[in-house]
Amino acid sequence: MIDASGSTWPELESAWGSGKIAVLAFGAQEEHGPHCPLATDTWMANGLATRLAAELDAVLLPAVPYGEAWSTSGYPGTISLSPDTVKQIVMDIGMSLKGQGARALVVVNGHFGNKNPIDLACRDLKRHHAFPVLCLDYPGLEEAAKEVCSSEPAAPSFYHADEVETSIMLALAPACVKMDKAVEEYPVFPSTFGSEPIMLDSICRSGVFGDPRSASADKGERLLRIVTDRSLSIVRDFLERARG
Numbered sequence: 001m002i003d004a005s006g007s008t009w010p011e012l013e014s015a016w017g018s019g020k021i022a023v024l025a026f027g028a029q030e031e032h033g034p035h036c037p038l039a040t041d042t043w044m045a046n047g048l049a050t051r052l053a054a055e056l057d058a059v060l061l062p063a064v065p066y067g068e069a070w071s072t073s074g075y076p077g078t079i080s081l082s083p084d085t086v087k088q089i090v091m092d093i094g095m096s097l098k099g100q101g102a103r104a105l106v107v108v109n110g111h112f113g114n115k116n117p118i119d120l121a122c123r124d125l126k127r128h129h130a131f132p133v134l135c136l137d138y139p140g141l142e143e144a145a146k147e148v149c150s151s152e153p154a155a156p157s158f159y160h161a162d163e164v165e166t167s168i169m170l171a172l173a174p175a176c177v178k179m180d181k182a183v184e185e186y187p188v189f190p191s192t193f194g195s196e197p198i199m200l201d202s203i204c205r206s207g208v209f210g211d212p213r214s215a216s217a218d219k220g221e222r223l224l225r226i227v228t229d230r231s232l233s234i235v236r237d238f239l240e241r242a243r244g
């Protein structure tokens with residue numbers, strides 16, 4: 001693996017020349033309850049991106065530490081980019097990579113709000129610039145959570161500052177998690193949730209969705225292993241398809 005942050009340009013020239021792909025974590029600066037840091041999504045995406053880059057012998061790009069976090073912008077500390085900015089960041093990074101002769105880009109998305117703009121950028125890069133880009137949104141996490149975790153998610157496939165995210169943080173950055181501050185909260189979602197823009201601080205006091213209290217580093221490691229394996233298999237299929 002080549003960590004682009006600490007590399008020189010000749011090292012990158014030779015990496016692209018030998019056909020290495022780039023891996024980019026796209027995170028967020030967003031509330032994660034009273035116990036997890038604001039950069040939780042960036043830590044998590046970067047943790048997965050680092051493992052993928054190592055297994056694929058790829059180039060790990062510096063993570064993007066902000067994302068589209070409108071729905072949690074009512075909590076102090078959340079900093080939100082517009083969807084256009086998120087899309088443009090992926091476009092600009094993709095075009096830079098293409099210009100240098102990189103083979104392909106894998107984006108590891110760590111935050112729900114980034115998904116649509118990243119998908120649009122991937123489409124644009126492929127359709128109009130013939131540059132292969134893949135976006136991973138923690139594939140396999142729902143099955144992994146059912147297998148590994150004991151608490152119920154606050155809503156299907158909705159993991160936020162709960163046992164899933166807290167466990168992964170305990171595996172990746174235990175010193176950043178304040179377990180003595182962890183609380184349980186299961187907000188009541190209005191029937192219009194998903195159909196109407198809703199600020200999450202209007203339905204959830206703590207910013208925790210679910211129950212993080214039984215989180216552990218061991219569970220986080222198991223979750224990461226399952227998601228890493230599923231991601232690797234998708235990336236390998238993607239590279240096969242890109243080869244044509």
Ligand SMILES: [Zn+2]
Binds near residue numbers: 159160
């Ligand atoms: Zn998160």
